[in-house]
Amino acid sequence: MDTIYSKHRRGLRLIALLLTVLLTFPVLTACGTQTAAPPPPVDDTRGGTVYNPPPANQTQARRGLTTGQKVAILAGAAALYYLYNQHKNAQGPGPQGQYYLSKNGRVYYRDAQHRAHWVTPPPEGIRVPEEEAQLYREFEGYNNRPTGRTLDDLQPAPAL
Numbered sequence: 001m002d003t004i005y006s007k008h009r010r011g012l013r014l015i016a017l018l019l020t021v022l023l024t025f026p027v028l029t030a031c032g033t034q035t036a037a038p039p040p041p042v043d044d045t046r047g048g049t050v051y052n053p054p055p056a057n058q059t060q061a062r063r064g065l066t067t068g069q070k071v072a073i074l075a076g077a078a079a080l081y082y083l084y085n086q087h088k089n090a091q092g093p094g095p096q097g098q099y100y101l102s103k104n105g106r107v108y109y110r111d112a113q114h115r116a117h118w119v120t121p122p123p124e125g126i127r128v129p130e131e132e133a134q135l136y137r138e139f140e141g142y143n144n145r146p147t148g149r150t151l152d153d154l155q156p157a158p159a160l
Contacts (some may be wrong), residue, residue: 076141079121
């Protein structure tokens with residue numbers, strides 16, 4: 001009787017060891033650092049405007065557009081470059097966070113899940129004081145001009 005009991009006991013130990021290994025394997029592999037690349041970019045250009053200006057009811061000090069001040073309207077590449085310059089040193093994720101300039105000449109930001117979202121300037125353009133807009137006068141979209149530089153021109157040439 002002892003031989004039958006010890007044979008079952010050895011079999012049960014082997015099964016218990018196998019189950020222990022199988023059940024601890026997923027736990028041990030899940031504890032590793034995540035080295036996967038971030039998910040692919042999200043193209044929000046089809047769903048409407050990505051640029052979300054702060055709500056009008058916020059009390060925010062505006063660098064002033066007074067009634068007598070001349071303004072320029074930035075659209076297209078000029079508006080994208082303006083938005084990029086306004087957000088390139090911002091902190092945090094999302095549309096109010098840091099913006100990046102891609103190799104293909106587009107502007108994007110990353111959300112909390114590190115997905116890239118392409119930025120689309122508002123269709124009506126961005127009203128900017130004329131003195132500040134002078135930085136963007138050579139770009140397409142300055143005062144709704146259809147010609148000018150694009151953001152592709154800003155990328156450095158690849159080294160040979």
